[in-house]
Amino acid sequence: MDQELLRARYGDDIPEAAALNDVLRLLINHRSCRHFSSDPLPEGLIETLVAAAQSAATSSNTQTFSVVVVEDAARRARLAELSNRQAFIAQAPVFLCWVADLSRLYRMGERHQQTLEGLDYLESFIVAAVDAALAAQNCVVGAESLGLGTVYVGGLRSKPEEVAKELALPPGAVALFGLSLGWPDPARATEIKPRLPQRLVLHREQYGITAEAETLTRYDETLADFSERQGMGRQAWTPRMMQRVGTPAALSGRHRMIEMLRNLGFPLK
């Protein structure tokens, strides 16, 4: 069974892994969910998941993230509109906006009449982004352990100034990504998506690029097979990636990220 799970994740390039336990199986079994049922979520669920999120490590305990939980259907529809019109944002009962949040510390400085200059640097934005991501991933793992489905929404970064207005974010806070959360639609089950073979991702002692081109040719085949089974035609990885990062226009407005973050109160020195 564990071998089948690893085969789904890696195609024929299965790593020499140790025996799995239930948590590892849960993690490796992840797939994003883009079709939700309309069933409501249990009472106290969000507080439980946020407790899991806050329990993730955070740089020097700075806790530079927040989460805005959106349930209001009209607001979810507006946020879907601001996030490249992804239909599942309106469909899932909850949309969590994960915020890289230096504003709490900026306000602390103001209350104590001290300018906290360190916050103005790109480094502090990176700390906040990593804090938010570690927290969100704990939320996802906790949600999946309950049988819930999730999908991250990077499209929430396409119009961050308008999103900040919608969520009433203070200066020094930006919605870094969204997360739709709900019960998966049982009629729309999805497969595990194959990832890059470990030899391209896991390096021993130093970074190496042995046999990269050949390995990617094989991964292109594995992913094209997967995509065909999903009824999306034979989409290989290489052409998809070349398109995805080929031009500034392909970034869906996010080529303006430095300017947009500065407008939102991150000087990025």
Added chain:
Amino acid sequence: MDQELLRARYGDDIPEAAALNDVLRLLINHRSCRHFSSDPLPEGLIETLVAAAQSAATSSNTQTFSVVVVEDAARRARLAELSNRQAFIAQAPVFLCWVADLSRLYRMGERHQQTLEGLDYLESFIVAAVDAALAAQNCVVGAESLGLGTVYVGGLRSKPEEVAKELALPPGAVALFGLSLGWPDPARATEIKPRLPQRLVLHREQYGITAEAETLTRYDETLADFSERQGMGRQAWTPRMMQRVGTPAALSGRHRMIEMLRNLGFPLK
């Protein structure tokens, strides 16, 4: 028992959470481990944890991260020296360097004689940083499910150019943070660290800052109590944070992050 766990995490500000399951208990029970035993790690462990890491969501399946696994004691000692001299890096048997890695896609573009301009933007660095963080957190959860201890090392960003040389990173790759991994020293058990009350982190529909100052005063007390119990004196949150982000110098060299990332092949347009 669940109430005790939540009390350890939140002091008296316990959220109205739903019932927990084993995975949620594991997540909420997290604490960083800074003292390791010298016991070796099981065969295949790293491959298993990397499979969990690669199973995390990744932006458009770009998979813009790598991990360099360092076991060599001399290299770990050198990396400890480059990371603000944290002793546990040399003590734990394994040090994982999590790499925000656009280099794989840059190389793909070169092989296909196409300039992938989208990679040159801050947005692509953010994608890579978030991908690396989501993956690393899955690794941490998997490790803790096996009884292992971990601690993140943001100090790995203090001298990223020298770290890149040590790890032979190609252009477009930067070690974003480290992770020491090993069996916890049973003689040095740690407590769960209290986090901010949920009312400061979890916002409903829109961001709110009601009663922030009073809530932080109470959190300062909770954290001072914790720190006293750990034998570190009464360290409250507010003064610690003011010091941590007060000046560029407090960033331990990371106030040069934009320049350092550009030197490593991230144009950050």
